[in-house]
Amino acid sequence: MPDRTADWTDLRADCARCFALCCVALPFAASADFAIDKQAGEPCPNLRQDHGCGIHARLRDKGFNGCTVYDCFGAGQKVSQITFGGQDWRGGSAERARRMFDVFPVVRQLHELLWYLSEALTLPAAGPLGDDLRRLLGATEALTRQPPEQLAELDVAAHRQEVNALLLKTSELVRAGTRGRRKDRRGADLMGARLKGADLRGANLRGACLIAADLTRADLRGADMIGADLRDTDLTDADLTGAFFLTQPQVNAARGGAGTRLPDSVTRPAHWTAQL
Incomplete structure (x- = not known):
């Protein structure tokens, strides 16, 4: 059973127990997600000495949308507190x-x-x-x-x-x-697709590119969402009840609102409320 x-x-990030590893270890390039270039191993200029972010409340306003989307699945505290026994990379x-x-x-x-x-x-x-x-x-x-x-x-x-x-x-x-015909959209290029109100119950959306797709009021109950690219996907009033293998970074990257129904494994992003 x-x-x-x-x-x-x-498996959820606990930044208070991490030495801001994502702000140092990972590289990023100036783009719609990041305001500047940064090399791997180079501390972000917004990183404070206490490992906090100096612009945490204004990340999106300052052009660091990528930071609000990223999630380490708890790897940061595992590496900081267990792998390296609480030893900081500083000092x-x-x-x-x-x-x-x-x-x-x-x-x-x-x-x-x-x-x-x-x-x-x-x-x-x-x-x-x-x-x-x-x-x-x-x-x-x-x-x-x-x-x-x-x-x-x-x-x-x-x-x-x-x-x-x-x-x-x-x-x-x-x-x-799932009853009825289950759509197979594994790896499909659906960038910008107009799928408003689409019946995608039990669909296979593994690895599908749904960047900027319109999924408002779409029925995604019981859909496999593993690896689906949901950057700027409009999930307003969409029903993802029972959708599985959906992660917090995917939800964070999408757009939605109070009417978007999500599985219990993820939480509604704070910036969705700000968009209302």
């Missing part, structure tokens, strides 16, 4: 800082896989896969607790492939419970 509840606590050796910055993106990918596996275990239709899901969940968690040297050399792509094969089986079982 599947686990009907999931503990998302360790230590350059080698330790470099290693922290190398390890953080690896653990972030593993934590994203933990999110999907944890969610899969809550889906009743995935009951027949429960043992395999729990096995891979445990194996993935074990990988996140390896020493920094091993994490830096980990072939995440190979492990992701194994997890993805099981998530595909999960998706097939879950979507089989």
Whole structure:
């Protein structure tokens, strides 16, 4: 039987327990998402000495939309407090800082896989896969607790492939419970598509490009959303009840409002309210 509840606590970002790794380790380029260029390993100029953001309340106004979309799935506190035992990248050796910055993106990918596996275990239709899901969940968690040297050399792509094969089986079982014809839009280019009020119940939207698509009042109940690009997608009054493998970064990147119905695994972004 599947686990009907999931503990998302360790898979949600806790910035108070992180040494602002996303603000230092990751690069970004001047674009619609970021106001400036920044190299990997270079602290963002808005980063304060206490690891807080100097413009946190004004990120979107200052051209840093990408910061409000990003989520590390709890990898930041894992690397800061467990992998490196609470040692800050500041005040230590350059080698330790470099290693922290190398390890953080690896653990972030593993934590994203933990999110999907944890969610899969809550889906009743995935009951027949429960043992395999729990096995891979445990194996993935074990990988996140390896020493920094091993994490830096980990072939995440190979492990992701194994997890993805099981998530595909999960998706097939879950979507089989949707009546009627289930649309297959896996990997489809739907950029700017006019899908207002579309019936996408139980649809396969894995990896679909939905950038700036109009999904207002669309019915996405029970749809597989893994890897779908929802940047600037209009989800106003859309129904995503029961949509699965939908992550917080995807929701953060989209547009929506009070009438958008979301699954319990994600929260309504604060900037949606600001758009009203």
